[in-house]
Amino acid sequence: MDFFPIWLSLRVALSATALTLLTGVPIAWVLARKRFLGRNALEAVVVLPLVLPPTVLGYYLLVAIGYRGPVGRALASIGLELAFTPGAAVLAACVGSIALVIKSAQAGFESVDAQLEQAARTLGRSEWSVFWSVTLPLAWRSVLAGTVLAFCRALGEFGITLMVAGNIPGRTQTLPLAIYDRVQANQMGEANALALVAVGIVVVLLFGLSRLARLRY
Amino acid sequence: MRHSLSLGLALVCGFALGAGSTGAADPAPLTVFAASDLTFAFKEIAPHFEKATGARVTLVFGSTGNFAHQIRQGGPADVFFAADQSFVDALIAEGVALRETRTLYAQGRIVLVTARAFGAKLTELRGLLDPRVRHIAIANPAHAPYGRAAEQALRKAGLWEALRPKLVFGENIRHALQFVQTGAVEAGIVARSVTDVPEVDWVPIDAAMHAPLDQAAVVVRRSARPELGLAFIQFVNGPEGRPIMKRYGFLLPGEF
Numbered sequence: 001m002d003f004f005p006i007w008l009s010l011r012v013a014l015s016a017t018a019l020t021l022l023t024g025v026p027i028a029w030v031l032a033r034k035r036f037l038g039r040n041a042l043e044a045v046v047v048l049p050l051v052l053p054p055t056v057l058g059y060y061l062l063v064a065i066g067y068r069g070p071v072g073r074a075l076a077s078i079g080l081e082l083a084f085t086p087g088a089a090v091l092a093a094c095v096g097s098i099a100l101v102i103k104s105a106q107a108g109f110e111s112v113d114a115q116l117e118q119a120a121r122t123l124g125r126s127e128w129s130v131f132w133s134v135t136l137p138l139a140w141r142s143v144l145a146g147t148v149l150a151f152c153r154a155l156g157e158f159g160i161t162l163m164v165a166g167n168i169p170g171r172t173q174t175l176p177l178a179i180y181d182r183v184q185a186n187q188m189g190e191a192n193a194l195a196l197v198a199v200g201i202v203v204v205l206l207f208g209l210s211r212l213a214r215l216r217y
Numbered sequence: 218m219r220h221s222l223s224l225g226l227a228l229v230c231g232f233a234l235g236a237g238s239t240g241a242a243d244p245a246p247l248t249v250f251a252a253s254d255l256t257f258a259f260k261e262i263a264p265h266f267e268k269a270t271g272a273r274v275t276l277v278f279g280s281t282g283n284f285a286h287q288i289r290q291g292g293p294a295d296v297f298f299a300a301d302q303s304f305v306d307a308l309i310a311e312g313v314a315l316r317e318t319r320t321l322y323a324q325g326r327i328v329l330v331t332a333r334a335f336g337a338k339l340t341e342l343r344g345l346l347d348p349r350v351r352h353i354a355i356a357n358p359a360h361a362p363y364g365r366a367a368e369q370a371l372r373k374a375g376l377w378e379a380l381r382p383k384l385v386f387g388e389n390i391r392h393a394l395q396f397v398q399t400g401a402v403e404a405g406i407v408a409r410s411v412t413d414v415p416e417v418d419w420v421p422i423d424a425a426m427h428a429p430l431d432q433a434a435v436v437v438r439r440s441a442r443p444e445l446g447l448a449f450i451q452f453v454n455g456p457e458g459r460p461i462m463k464r465y466g467f468l469l470p471g472e473f
Contacts, residue, residue, distance in 0.1 A: 059286065066290025084293045166292060168248065168277050184278060184391045185256050186414055 001190060004170055005178035006197055012086060012174055013154040016093035020101045020150050023094075025143060028105035029131065033114075050099050054159025061095065062164045089165040089172055093154035100149040108142025109135060141213070148209060152202055246273035247445050248293050250284040252300035252432070253389045254325060254363065254408040258465040259298075265457045272445055280389050282360050289313055294437050296446040298453075300325065301362035302433035309435065315443060318436035320450050324468035325430035326409040327366050328419040334400035338418040342374045345404055350383065354396035354405030357386040362430055364393070367406035370426035409466030421466075429473065 031043060049057060064071045065083045075082055082088050112135050120130045136143070158176040165172035167181060175198050182191035251259050256278045263274045277284075277294070285304045288294055289311065297314065299305045302321065308314040331339045339345065345353055356364030364386070371377040385402055387393030391411055396402035398416040412419045434453070436446040452458050459469055 062287065062290050068290065072291070081291070083291055084287070162279075163283070163287070166277060166287060167279060168293065169275055170246075171275070181278070183395070184253060185260065 001193055002169075002178070005173050005175045005194065006201075008086060008089070008173070009155055009175035009198075010201070012089045012093055013151055015090045016097060016154040016157075017147060017151045019090065019094050020098040020154075021143075021147060024098045024101035024146075024150075025105050028102045029109055029135070031102070032106045032109035046102050047099050049095050054096065054157075055163055057095065058092065058160040058163025061092070061160060065091070065164065083164060084166045084168065084172060086165070086172055089157075089161050089174055092160035092164050093157045096157045096160050097150035097153040100153055101143075101146040104146025104149065105139065105143045108139030108146075111142070112138045144209070144213070148206065151205065155198065155201065245441070246275045247295050247442065247449060248275045248277065249296050249298065249449060250277050250279070250288065250292065250294040251298040252281045252284075253278050253391045254300055254410045255298055256391065256411065257413065258410060258462055258467070259453075261461045262453060262458050265461075266449055266452045269452070269457070270445070270448065274449070280360075281362065288437055291439065292437075295440040295442060296434060296436055296449055298322065298432070298434040298450075300430070300432055302431045305433040305435045308437075312438065314435040314437055318434075318443065318447050318450065320434050320454070321431055321470055322434045322450060322453055323432045323462055323470075324424075324473045325363060325366075325432055326424060326466050326468065327363060327370060327406055327422050327427065327430075328409045328412055328466075329404065329422055330394065330397050330407055330412055330417045330419045331404045332397045332400050332402065333416055333418060335403045338420075339404055340420050342371065342376055342422065345376065345380055345383070350403045352385050352396070352402040352404075353380060353383045354385045354387055354393040354402045354407070356390045356393045356407070357388060361387075361389050363390045363406075363408045366427035366430055369428060370406065370422055373426050413465070424468075432467075 027046065031039065031046075062083060063069050065075070065088065066072045067076060067081065067083065072081075072083060082091065116138070117130050117134050120134045125133065156176055157174070158180065161172075161174055162177060165174075167173055167177045169181070173181065175194060179191050179194045179198070182188070182194065249259070249263075259276055263276055266272070267274055281300045281304050284292065284294070284297060285299070285308060288297055288308060297305065297308070305314065305319060309316045309319060329339055329342060331337070335349075339350070344350070355367040358364040358368040368377065371380060385396055387396060390407040393405050394407045394411050394414070394417070397405045398414055400416070406422065409419070409421065434450045436443045436450070440446050453462065454470055462469055
């Protein structure tokens with residue numbers, strides 16, 4: 001069996017989850033705590049990737065990051081090519097999954113009593129410190145739940161990846177693409193084995209996380 | 218809490234950065250974007266080409282329309298084998314593919330397939346009217362060349378309107394055939410080149426029933442090794458490629 005897609009998918013999904021956490025949690029916090037012009041528009045944009053069909057989204061993304069697209073040209077000027085690389089697969093997984101982190105974390109932050117944060121501020125804590133010592137510890141379960149969903153979505157991402165990263169064996173063929181490819185080639189045995197691996201990864205992950213959650217509280 | 222979270226995040230980020238640096242050092246193989254009707258034939262031909270030239274070949278199978286979009290945006294194909302020549306001509310007109318490498322490499326054939334699970338084997342298109350045939354799979358005629366040919370054949374046979382309520386569209390012919398392979402759909406019209414699977418029986422459909430499925434290949438302008446790409450196109454139509462293509466039911470240059 002070809003192990004490359006498994007390895008690639010694990011790396012892509014982990015990278016994407018890290019990136020969605022880094023960008024999604026601040027966005028979620030802003031949406032939960034700030035009132036500003038265009039906030040509703042931002043909320044809509046955030047869930048857009050869940051609404052648009054993945055291949056359509058992938059097509060738009062490809063037009064943007066392709067070597068003739070605006071982002072693609074900007075990247076090319078600093079010597080980077082993103083489309084059809086593993087990096088594009090990471091981008092695809094991020095776009096497909098970030099809404100899950102944002103919406104979960106936002107709900108978590110909104111459920112934190114603002115008076116507790118206010119109390120921390122009166123005790124001289126900075127905003128940064130309030131977030132780390134009050135808001136996040138109270139909302140971490142929501143953030144974790146969103147992160148798990150995002151990781152699973154990233155691991156299973158298909159449509160966007162197919163468009164922006166291609167389905168290139170040994171380079172950008174992730175686990176879902178490899179399964180699809182085997183089915184197309186009528187190699188059902190290998191397709192089933194790879195599907196089983198995908199399920200196995202998620203089962204192990206969820207088991208591990210529930211253990212972790214129990215250890216903490 | 219805060220420290221363990223930051224530590225976890227840092228660990229994952231380290232992994233993320235590592236992921237970005239893979240694959241770059243690989244000596245680039247010849248990348249072939251090929252229409253999905255070529256899946257079985259090309260999986261046989263590619264190893265012969267690798268042996269003959271010493272080059273490595275990466276085969277990517279998918280929808281001709283998708284590939285055309287990707288090649289426009291810099292998709293890393295060296296050669297593009299389309300299921301329909303119009304896509305190749307569009308890329309040439311846009312300056313993305315090399316006109317002098319354009320080659321008609323095959324003509325596709327469509328066949329009538331019946332699921333073995335159905336019991337009886339259909340031998341003519343009229344058999345699709347049988348009420349026991351509840352669904353008929355074809356590739357989506359809106360964008361799949363073989364789907365268009367299937368529609369033309371059904372129209373020419375005067376069956377299109379009558380059969381329309383039974384039609385199920387696959388994204389491509391492999392997808393259409395899968396409907397039949399699972400037994401969920403009793404019959405279908407797909408490419409001859411993909412029907413060598415145990416779950417179906419097939420009979421050819423007269424080529425006069427549809428416009429010719431002229432399939433063209435072309436070398437992509439951005440390819441770093443256009444000669445090798447052209448060599449692959451010629452190999453498919455050469456003494457080693459021809460018998461394999463023929464076995465999968467393609468008509469070859471000189472035969473049409």
